[in-house]
Amino acid sequence: MSFPNHFKAQQQTRHPGFEYEMQPLPIFDDKTTLPNGSLLQEQVAIITGGDSGIGRAVAVAYAKQGADVAIVYYNEDKDAEDTQKAVEAYGQSCLLIKGDLTEETFATDVVTKVMDTYKHIDILVNNAAVQYENSSLQAITTEQFDKTFKTNVYGTFYMTKAVLPHLKSGACIINTTSVVAFHGHEKLIDYSMTKGAITAFTRSLSMALTKSKSGIRVNAVAPGPIWTPFIPSSFDVSSIPAFGTTTPLGRAGQPIECAGAYVFLASKAASYITGQTIHINGGEIING
Secondary structure (H helix, E strand, C coil), X not given: CCCCCCCCCCCCCCCCCCXXXXXXXXXXXXXXXXXXXXXXXXXXXXXXXXXXXXXXXXXXXXXXXXXXXXXXXXCCHHHHHHHHHHHHCCCCCEEEXXXXXXXXXXXXXXXXXXXXXXXXXXXXXECCCCCCCCXXXXXXXXXXXXXXXXXXXXXXXXXXXXXXXXXXXXXXXXXECCCHHHHCCCCCHHHHHHHHHHHHHHHHHHXXXXXXXXXXXXXXXXXXXXXXXXXXXHXXXXXXXXXXXXXXXCCCECCHHHHHHHHHHHCHHHCCCCCCEEEECCCCCCCC
């Protein structure tokens, strides 16, 4: 399958944006990249930020492997409903849960609803995030800094803390970090900080759960430039046509190109992997 290597200049005024407004639409599924299977048969996954972008691709990939999915999203109703239809097309259930992950009580409510519906939880994917481009540190307001940390870091913490008592041996947690956690980004300072925190959280929680002999694995995926609603809703419109072209592969990635890593880390094929990060960044060498 071929993927686009440039994009039309476009901008959305609402963040984290809407997938259905993007041109071209992100690629989240096809018949050959991730074929149907049974790697996650009868498992239940919670995916935050699962309405669009990488989250949508992971939800559909999990459904193709036999998992039921609970999608946690902020306010992107149409995107969430489109994802639900895509999951259900593979014969799996998809529960939509709308709310604000910066509120700890909402995270608790999510877990309660999922347990009431499915009776067990096997996979947690912490993927919800926001990012805001700024020209300097001085341009980052306290309000923006708080929102970025509360969404990206607090949300991950709240969801993990709420889910953990319900996970059994063999379950897993997968966090979405970013290439910017490793090399930084001059216009995404606060966002890069949150992704660094998530990387450290992944490693530390993995160590704690290993020491407690819980049998629960914790890993992360670090995407590079991926064509998701994040891009037209947070970057300057002039940068969109060349988005991703500086990578060694010369193009941005598509959400479907990330989904396989989440499937692998959630499956028994990754039973000896914890505390690690898979880098999906178009060929950039990352040591860390």
